[in-house]
Amino acid sequence: DKDFEEINQNPNSPETVSSALLLPNVIRSAANEIVGKSWGIGNVVVQYTAKIQFTNEDRYNWGPEGNPYSVFYNALRDVNNMINISGERGQNNYVGAAKVMKSLMYAFMTDAYGDLPYTEATKAKEGVNYPKFDRQEVIYQGILAELAEANQLLGSSSENLEGDILFQGDVMKWRKLANSLRLRALMRLSDRIDPSAAMQAIVSDPVNHPIIGSNADNAALQYLQDVPNQHYLYTTRSGSFDEYRLSTTMEGVLKAYNDPRLYAYAQPTNDSGAGILGDPDDYAGVPNGLADENAYGYSPSGDPNKGGSNYISRVGLLFSCLTCSEHASPVGFQTMLISYSEVQFILAEARERGFISVGDASVYYQNGIRASFNYYESRLRIANLNTLADVIQPGEAYFSQSQVVYEGSQEEKLQKIGMQKWLALFFNGLEGWYDWRRTGIPAIQPGPAAFIATVPVRFMYPTGVQALNRDNYQAAVSVQGEDRITTRVWWDVE
Amino acid sequence: NAQSKTIGGNVTESSGGEPVVGASVLLKGTTRGTVTNMDGNFQLEVDGPESVLVFSYIGFQTLEIQVGNQNVINVSMEYSSEELSEVVVTALGVERETKALGYSVQAVDGDRFTEARETNVINSLSGRVAGVQITNSSSGVGGSARVTIRGESSLNINANQPLFVVDGVPISNSIIGSSGSGNQEVDYGNAAGEINPDDIASVSVLKGPAAAALYGSRAANGAILITTKTGRTKRGLGITINSNTTFDTPLRLPKWQDKYGQGNNGLFSFVDGAGGGLADGVDESWGPQMDQGQLIPQFDSPRDVAGYRGGDLNAPEGSTIQPTPWVSQRDNINDFFQTGVTLSNNVAIAAGSEKSNFRFSWTNLDQKGTIPNTDLKRNTLAFNGMTQITDRLTINTAVNYQRTSSGNRPSISYGTESLMYLWIWYGRQINTKSLRDYWMRGMEGRQQFNYNYNYHDNPYFNVYENTNGQNKDRVFGNVMANYQFTDNLSLMVRTGIDFFNDLRDRKRAFSTMRFPRGSYREDAVFFSERNTDFLLTYSETSKEKFSYTFSLGGNQMIQENRYTQTMAPQLLIPEIYNFTNTAVNLQVNHMVSEKRINSLYGFGQMSYNNILFLDITGRNDWSSTLPINGNSYFYPSATLSGIVSDMISLPEAISFFKLRAAYAEVGNDTDPYSLTNVFNPGIAWGSVQTKSESNRLANAELKPERTGSLEFGTDIRFLKGRLGLDFTYYDNRTRNQIIPIELDIATGYASRIINAGEIQNYGMEIIVNGSPIQRANGLIWNVSANFTRNRSRVLELTEGLDTYSMVGRNGATIQARIGERMGNIYGRGFERVSDPNSEYYGQIIHNTTGTPLTATTLVKQGNYNPDWMLGIQNNFNYKRLTFGFLFDIRYGGIVVSRTKTIGSTSGQLEETLLGRENGYDLSVEGNGIISPGVIRTSDGSFIPNTIKISSRDWHNRYYERSNVEAAMYDASFIKLREVTIGYNLPGGALQKLPFQEARLSLVARNLALWTENPHFDPETMSMSGATLIPGVEDMAFPSTRSIGINLNLKF
Structure with missing residues (x-):
């Protein structure tokens, strides 16, 4: 019956592939999920934006979150395949890149959910159908170890990284990403574990531990001109884009700081008639957490006849959809995984708190701020929004104003770092929320129609897990605490 | 002679x-x-x-x-008084007396399909056969029907349908999904539904594995055998003409409110339909009260520059919209639907002589849907011929060619491509006729004109520009030779084929919401199944006491599938739908598969004295889809029946009494390529190609599935046959099912294919036939009733798992849980006080601002299967007049409705007037809602809710999209499924006319519906890919009521 065996050979798809064919999809899946979460929840929960329609997210009426869990573990299967396939072939660059992506995804997931399947995850082929949940501490140990390993692996073999849609095969940038992610992770855990030795080891040895050193090193996915690889919001409907508006929290800070990122992050209200660029007065936000009609009918001036979407700023043109604006660009907006700016803020805080002894906190701080402005200027130019790019750089007065200048008590300085980091982390996945949960900067107040009295600090596990891995799920809940959005994850020390 | x-x-x-x-x-x-x-x-x-x-x-x-x-x-x-002469077609096309059968078979006469007809012929079986459940998909012309017989035995929700066989050869009943690449689903129908009613002589329903054991693998869920018409009984030439015309209208549309128009909080004013005016980006009806004499700028109000409407956003800058009256448009949705017309004309010529006969038939179906610009055309040519070449050799052939085409079939499900999606978000003040002229002035072909530019497509633009066409050629048929070696020994050899090419094209115009630069897509679907079989039969029927027949047969099946999807995701120039007009790289999806099954089988039929009958069968299959060292599987069956009334003497009232029993095993294989994992193609990143390993973990050690079935029955006739009762009890168990059992994706895989599970289905079927009136004056009243009650139980899944999610949609998940029924729907419900000692036990919990809360855990909400079904057919004959009607009753079961959920949040449905009797000002009486239930205070205790919240807020939170409990209706219904009134023209009249017989009938299908919910027909389901999801209404199109006439002429 040899014939039958041939008939049942799948003629459509191969049984093995090279890592070069797996890497693009891993990067794209991870990036799209991160930016999607950023738009859907991240920007809202830390009050960059507020919702005027379908207000559930903004009112903390959150249910079980299917993603990033599902998308990431799905991508981790191919990460695993990359490690296996390239591991056998001695392709260390691919293995290193795979481990960086793996760590990036696990960190993002555990920050969102807490404890997760890790040591026993992605092992169905080996017969592990019900993986146990590991404590977040264990997961982070693994992440830190694998990032360090990736730093060693990357560059230790000579194959070209093909299919690298993130860095176009630049292995050094992968190393920088690995080490920068380590810095982020070490800072995240800093209330639990003293990060000093590990951080110092990185920053004191830039040759062996290169980190992201400029915006050119940013781990940002650059989208393409053509469908279906345009930026995340480009093909959305204008109605969906318009549901998310500038939050009064963000508006208040940007205006109080005279921060020109207002022009990048938001658009003048329709009512102002200002077009794509206006005076600060032409921009207005809406408070977070209002009930449906109030959210949609909100009037910044208090005049009920001047309420509604016309009087509220949309999110910036850089992020805009094709049908939202004639100025929309498919390539201006990138998905940011970690930026130079963020790394500088991490170093500023680390230096300020004495975790590292290299460099000057105020320089890191300044670099972080300027990197953000530079970044937005360059993105706006790429999106052909030169009118906005021309006004995005702040004058020196910006840096000398009391709320920005790097002066004051350590607490005040940390507050300033936190505020600038918050301002720069707009649309950076859920990083703004994760960092807020650690620092409490800025102060976030639940809206008047919020379902619970505190800001959520966690995602609930996906519904499916309860049925498909119930015993382990229950064990995890009994260790970590109830599966609620108010239960703190391990690193989140009260 | x-x-x-x-x-x-x-x-x-x-x-x-x-x-x-x-x-x-x-x-x-x-x-x-x-x-x-x-x-x-x-x-x-x-x-x-x-x-x-x-x-x-x-x-x-x-x-x-x-x-x-x-x-x-x-x-x-x-x-x-007996059913002596009743003959039915059984497995492999063998005609048997029902008397001799040890299992239940029900036949439906061909006339049932032609007079009051359905475009999907399968729907005509509804209510006519005990144990058979047919569900319509309400997805436009010729949509799919889902058939299950004796419950659902497989955990694979797609594997619960019976095998369809035409003239002894299996045919495809595939449903080929069409979503993806940004497109929503289109229901192109199930393949068996295309069979032409005019060519059906009879349909036999083999309900259980015992009946279908000889079909093996694919008939574990029963088989539906269709016999086409022949020229067999014709001597000389006969011509039949049948002409059927029906008018179709929506049976039930949602009940809309007619008090408030579009907007938010009582406000609306159109500027750009995208938030530029007063709440004009809101696509919900929480706006100003209508019919109050108010003037409001609207999309169809004139501008102060002549020739431009409000919604013509390309109007000269500075032009303003002149307010027009804000009035209700009670029928703005209902009037969009049109009266559909279905014409079906058939001409059949039959001729016969001693040695040969043939029948040739041409049928033209031309259907215009109730949705504008939707249609279905089908031409069927059928040829059936027999010739006796020698005394010993007979050749039969049956060939059917069909061409099915449609300019447009509607997009279904939830999203902008679906009209029902639009309606559920529509504004109650919108004059739909104003949207008929659907281009912006001067931007024809490039920019649609609409009432909203935020979320939606203009409905006329949708149906006239964004079409889902189809051209399908299908041939099925067989050639068969019978050779009679001796009076006792004969050989049949046959080869049959079913193949089709289906080309589906989708056009999307510029400015479509989901395709701002348009798109064009073609799906080319090819299917072919060839079955070649032989049957050697030895029979001895002349003996006094014993007679017997033994047969030995074999079959080879070869099935091939090809699917190519090509898409231009963005067009260069508007209105040119051609791949050369793509603006970017084409996207291609391509899949082929092949499968073979070789089989050998034998069966024996023995009878003693014509009162005891024993059948045994055995079949062995070899399937290419199973591991090479384990691809052979054997399964037997045995059935016994006895005519008790011929063995012992019974009271005179009992004229016939038969008992029967059957046991059967059936094996089953799986889909091709289930043994090894592969890397599937992903969408390219520019020129960078990408792959991803399948998230379904293959299994190299699969074993065949097994279904075991036990069946007992009796057939009793009373009063010289004027009353008959047929009762069947069955118990089927399917084990070792080959299913993709779900995994937590944290394992890296979403599912793994394993042998798992044991499902039991047991139940009863009762068929009662009676002739209450048989008058000498010719008045006859016949009534027949079919009662079905099926229960199922999940006996086993796999180690470590007590829940299996079969499919889900809109928060409703169909789960198999150990110890429970198949078809249970799980979903989130309201958070309720769970402490039985609390005085508030069971009440809905609200947060401190008086808003109802949705629980986060999944709770059993109900089951989509009916508790029981009953079909009652009544026929009256009086001389030349006949009158028949069929009631179809289903009791129990739930349907989860998206129409209910969304229509409640959008303020569209009638009941959303609750809490806004006098507008939106909460200080005014009648406005706002104090949601019934309790508030959970900060210390966890409960107090009755006294907080009033706005109607919109309440509706949005009470009908949370994930809340299945709030979206649920009892799916019980009674349908007047069919009514026919026929008149046979008297012979006297015919003498002046060229035909021998003429019959004129008034016919109606789905004439009336009684059910709990006012908004839609609960006999519905949704579709996801090629999966039909019962129990879930997902913006279903209204089912249709059709009324018409049928004229039948014989020359």
Whole structure:
């Protein structure tokens, strides 16, 4: 019956592939999920934006979150395949890149959910159908170890990284990403574990531990001109884009700081008639957490006849959809995984708190701020929004104003770092929320129609897990605490 | 033949002397025959005095009369007290007397499909056969029907349908999904639904594995055997014309409110339909009260620059919109639907001689849907021929060619491509007619004109520009040779094929919401299945006591599938739908698969004294889809029946009493390529290609599935057959099912294919036939009822798992849990006080601002299967007049409705007037809602809710999208499924006309519906890919009521 065996050979798809064919999809899946979460929840929960329609997210009426869990573990299967396939072939660059992506995804997931399947995850082929949940501490140990390993692996073999849609095969940038992610992770855990030795080891040895050193090193996915690889919001409907508006929290800070990122992050209200660029007065936000009609009918001036979407700023043109604006660009907006700016803020805080002894906190701080402005200027130019790019750089007065200048008590300085980091982390996945949960900067107040009295600090596990891995799920809940959005994850020390 | 002569005569029924119309008169031992006309008369050429005429008619005893010297033979037929002459088609096309069968088979006569007809012929079985559940998909013209027999035995929700067989050869009943690449689903129908009703002679439903055991693998869920018409009983030339015209209207549309128009909090004013005006980006009806004399700028209000409407956003800058009256448009949605017209015309020519006969038929179906610009055309050519080449060799052939085409089939499900999605978000003040002229002035072909530019597509633009077309060519049929070696030994060899090419094209115009630069897509679907089989039969029927038949057969099946999807995701130039007009790289999806099954089987039928019957079968299959060292599987069946009434003497009232029992095993294989994991293609990143390993973990060690079935039944006739009762009890167990069992994706895989699970289905079927009235004056009332009650239980899944999610949609998940029924729907419900000691036990919990809360855990909400089903057919005959009607009743079960959920949040449905009796000002009486239930205070205790919240807020939170409990209706219904009133023209009238017989009928399908919910027909389901999801209404199109006429002429 040899014939039958041939008939049942799948003629459509191969049984093995090279890592070069797996890497693009891993990067794209991870990036799209991160930016999607950023738009859907991240920007809202830390009050960059507020919702005027379908207000559930903004009112903390959150249910079980299917993603990033599902998308990431799905991508981790191919990460695993990359490690296996390239591991056998001695392709260390691919293995290193795979481990960086793996760590990036696990960190993002555990920050969102807490404890997760890790040591026993992605092992169905080996017969592990019900993986146990590991404590977040264990997961982070693994992440830190694998990032360090990736730093060693990357560059230790000579194959070209093909299919690298993130860095176009630049292995050094992968190393920088690995080490920068380590810095982020070490800072995240800093209330639990003293990060000093590990951080110092990185920053004191830039040759062996290169980190992201400029915006050119940013781990940002650059989208393409053509469908279906345009930026995340480009093909959305204008109605969906318009549901998310500038939050009064963000508006208040940007205006109080005279921060020109207002022009990048938001658009003048329709009512102002200002077009794509206006005076600060032409921009207005809406408070977070209002009930449906109030959210949609909100009037910044208090005049009920001047309420509604016309009087509220949309999110910036850089992020805009094709049908939202004639100025929309498919390539201006990138998905940011970690930026130079963020790394500088991490170093500023680390230096300020004495975790590292290299460099000057105020320089890191300044670099972080300027990197953000530079970044937005360059993105706006790429999106052909030169009118906005021309006004995005702040004058020196910006840096000398009391709320920005790097002066004051350590607490005040940390507050300033936190505020600038918050301002720069707009649309950076859920990083703004994760960092807020650690620092409490800025102060976030639940809206008047919020379902619970505190800001959520966690995602609930996906519904499916309860049925498909119930015993382990229950064990995890009994260790970590109830599966609620108010239960703190391990690193989140009260 | 010198002695041949023509015999004439008349057939009447014995009790009243009324003519028997349509009785079969056959020359014994030949295929020559005729039927009696409207007056009971017949004429037939016979060979001589030795010839014997066989008179038969359903419900009467068969009569044999030797011709002798007579030239006129008048007979009087007795109503039959037994079902002696009832013959049904069983597995492999073998005709058997029902008396001899040890299992339940139900036959439906071909006339049932033609008079009051359905475009999807499967729907015509609804309510007619016990144990069979048919569910319509309400997805436009010729949408899919889902058939299950005796419950659902497989955890794979797609594997619960029976096998369809035409003239002994299996045909495809595939559903090929069409979503993806940014497109929503289109229901192109299930393949078996395309069979042409005019060519069906009869349908036999083999309900269990025992009946279908010889079909093996694919008939574990029963088989539906369709026999097409032949020229067999025709002597000379006969022409039949059937013409059917029906008018279709929506059976039930949602009940809309007619008080408030579009907007938010009582406000609305149009500027750009995208938030530029006063709440004009809101696509919900929480706006100003209508019919108050208010003037408001609207999308169809004129601008102060002539020729431009409000919604013409390309109007000269600075032009303003002139306010127009804000009035309700009660029928703005209902009037969009049109009266659909279905024309079906058939011409059939049949001719026969002693040695050969044929039938040729052409049918033209031309349907215009109730949704504008949707249609379905189907031309069917059917040829059936038989010729006796020698005394021993007979050749039969049946070939059907069909061309199905449609300019547009509607997009379904939830999203902008679906019209029902639009309606559920529509504004109650919108004058839909203003949208008919759907281009912006001066931007024809490039920019649609609409009432909203935020979320939606103009409905006319949608149906006229964004079409889902189809052209499908299909051929199915077979060639069969029978060779009679001796009187006892014969050989049949047959080869049959079903193949089709289906080309589906989708056009999306510029400015479509989901495709701002348009798109064009073609899906090319190819399917082919070839079955070649033989059957060697030895039979001994002449013996006094014992008679027997033994057969040995084999079959080879080869199935091939090809699917190519090509998409231009963005067009260069508007209105050119051609791949050369793509603006970017084409996207291609391509899949082929092949599968073979070789089989050998044998069966024996033994009877003793014509009162005891024993059948045994055995079949072995070899499937290419299973591991090479384990691809062979054998399964047996045995059935026994006894005519008790012929063994012992029973009270006179019992005229016939039969008992039967059957046991069968059936094995089953799986889909091709289930043994090894592969890397599937992903969407390219520019020129960078990408792959991803399948998230379904293959299994190299699969074993065949097994279904075991036990069935008992009895058939009792009372009062000389005027009352009949057929009762069946069955218990089926399916084990070792090959299913992709779900995994937590944290394992890296979403599912793994394993042998798992054991599902039990048990239940009863009761068929009652009665003739309460049989008057001498010709008045006859026949009634037949089919009762079905099926229960299922999940006995086993796999180690470590007690829940299996089969499919889900809109928060409703169909789960199999150990110890529970199949078809249970799980979903989130309201958070309720769970402490039975609390005085508030069971009440809905609210947060501190008085908003109802949705629980986060999944709770069983109900089951989509009915508790029982009952079909009641009544037929009245009085002379030339017939009147029949069919009630179809389903009791129990739930349906989860997205129409309810979304229509409540969008303020569209009638009941959303709650809490806004006098507008939106909460300080005014009648406004706002104090949601019934309790508030959970910060310390966890409960107090009654006294907080009033706005109607919109309440509706949005009460009908949370994830809340299945709030979206649920009882799916019980009673449908007046069919009504026919027929009149056979009298012979006198016919003499002046060129035809021998003429029958005119008024026909109606789905005439009336009684059910709990006011918004939609609960007989519905949704579709995801090629999966039909029962129990979930996902913006279903309204089902249709059709009324029309049927004219049947015989020349």
